[in-house]
Amino acid sequence: MSHHSIVIPTKDKLFNLGEFFRPTPGNILTAVILTVGLIITIIRFTMGIGSVTNLSNTQPWGLWIGFDLLCGVALAAGGYFTTVACYVMGMKQFHSAVRPAITTAFLGYGFVVVALLYDLGHPLRLPFMFFFPGTTSVLFEVGLCVATYVTVLLIEFSVAPLEWLSSKYPVLIKWRKLVVHATIVLTIFGVTLSTLHQSSLGALYLIAPEKLHPLWYSPFMPMFFFVSSMAAGSSMVIFEGMFAHKGLHHYMDETHLREADGVVFSFARAASFILFAYFMLKLIDMLVQANLPYVFSGYGAWWLVEMLGFVLLPALLYAKGARDRNLTLCRIASANTVLGIVMNRFNVSMIAFNYNLPSAERYFPSIWEFCISIFVVTMIVTAYRFIIYHMPVLYEHPDFKDEH
């Protein structure tokens, strides 16, 4: 490996914070968003949920659940998708994609929990679910799986900070070895947990058949959520990679750069198949539930937009992009899919939810709810940047080369 300009923190200089203090537009925007977010956070926790949201008794779950939780979890699916491809299926050429995927997944899930605290009436009572386990509740399953999976991701991710800090505290190398040895167990454990909670996010809505529009309500919602999470996982790896290459190019080593395009094309091919499968599942579900008449209504038009523009179209774009080895096309398709996932989760949780109610009782998020969601995303990006600037995620640490 020709040694490049990557700043690798050393024993004497553990921190590399300079990047945050350069007056670039990105840094300034980040500072503004974080400040505004903190102010709204104070308001939320001193004056109640009603002071910053448009939530009501008919719409108890709004943007914070619809975006921060449902989309957050789906878009963090890159973690299990990549680790399964690399370690379980033995596609070693994805190795350089594993750490970035694990990192974003860990951050994604971590901040899902943070965002959830805003939405809970009694955030400090979150552990009560373990003391009074409501085993008949889908939410209990979601909670248990997410709590466990965050722990698994923390362990999987811990290798990077350990390598970072090991030059100063060599004792950490032991723990790192242990984690590396447990990789395959953690991966299989992770995919099991992911299957469970990705699908149970869909199962949450099974209990409200009369509230969700028939085109979106289906006994197979758990399956739809799981299958689309796979598409989301592969697309997010491509989508995030696109931004990482733009802003963090100089933190990538040769291996990463050489493998990056291959990862894109392989994941694009996989996503294409998954999206086609998802399209067929939804289509057949619509037909067997005899929902065809609904397709020719207002909601039906919206359903068609989702199905054709955000499932079938990205599937075709991915197929063409992977076949022609067209990087731009694959990236466009990944953005299209990510938008589609967000749209689908919004439809289930907000747009097609309570479709029967008069418009006066419907919900539209308040500006502050949007601000908190943006705040959470900004926190994720900032944390990601901190990790990239310090830990071997996009590059291999020279002390631990070829040790996997």
Next chain:
Amino acid sequence: MKRRTFLTIMGSAGVVSALGTAKVAQAGPHTFPYYADSYGVLHDTTRCIGCRKCEEACNKVNHLPKPKKPFSDLTVCDTHRRTGEYEWTVVNKYKVNGKDVFRKLQCFHCNDPACASACFAKCFTKHPNGAVHYEGSQCVGCRYCMVACPFYVPGFQYDEAFDPLVQKCTFCEPLLMEGKLPGCVQACPKDALTFGRRSDLLRLARARMADNPGKYVNYVYGETDAGGTAWMVLSPAAGQLAASLTPDDAPLAGDEMKQLGLNTHLGHSPMGELTYGALGAVPMIVAFWPVLFGGAYAISKRREAMYKAEKDEKVKEAREDVAAAVDAAVRKIEETQGPGAADTARRAMTEALKARETECKCHGEDK
């Protein structure tokens, strides 16, 4: 959490859910004998005059904040209000086949409540007296109960900063325990609300239908809807109103429940049952996924090993071929030019081969 601990918990969760399903199977379909001896209330909408006395009583008995408009203002019934955190019951006016009918809304106190099934901290319990009890001290405030409730009943104190709770009609449980009637039932001046054993109320409802042919829709709302509810509703039929029907209203007849704002599409089993299938799949996935992915891992490992063995074999063969060729060439040189030249040739060829091999190895590793 340790993996083993987690698996134990997941396993027991599976067993618990399996036991739950077994119990359901034993009980057969959830129909009216379910909690037949608990208390309930029958709301006869043909008797309700929309006086809001029940609302007032509820407000007083439960010490709820006073509303902006006084309870004597009957115009508020015109807008379709919902129950909420500070209004546990409301009376709305509906047009049924062109005629005004009033209906009281409150928690239906389901036999097998969706909220109880949905709560992940076990805040809701169906008590033997019929009430669906809410325990605020263990509420996390996630509001999944509100998503789950098919009647849009629970309200949340969004304005409360530090102790926001879900609130709904309590069936005036403290009063029941003193042997008194719920506030609203006590206050009703027209006997539109009848308190009693659920099984008795169903008999009473049938008797009223039999005694007044054509007056009621032949359906006791809540008898089996959403698995059956403790509070039930009788609605007026077109027969009684036929005289007042204009031709324009005619298509509405037969649709009375819907016009009265009652959702008759909830099915006859508890809402929670809709999620049992998904929850039942959990132990299956926990059991099967490690096998499936472990198998996939073993397959990919094996394939890798086979590929490596094959490659090593090929390399070995090639090396032997080269060695044989070198040997032949060296022998030829020895024959024609003597042993000295042969030695030099052998050394040169070996060195060249070695150099080439290391070069290949470098490339190979990089790939």
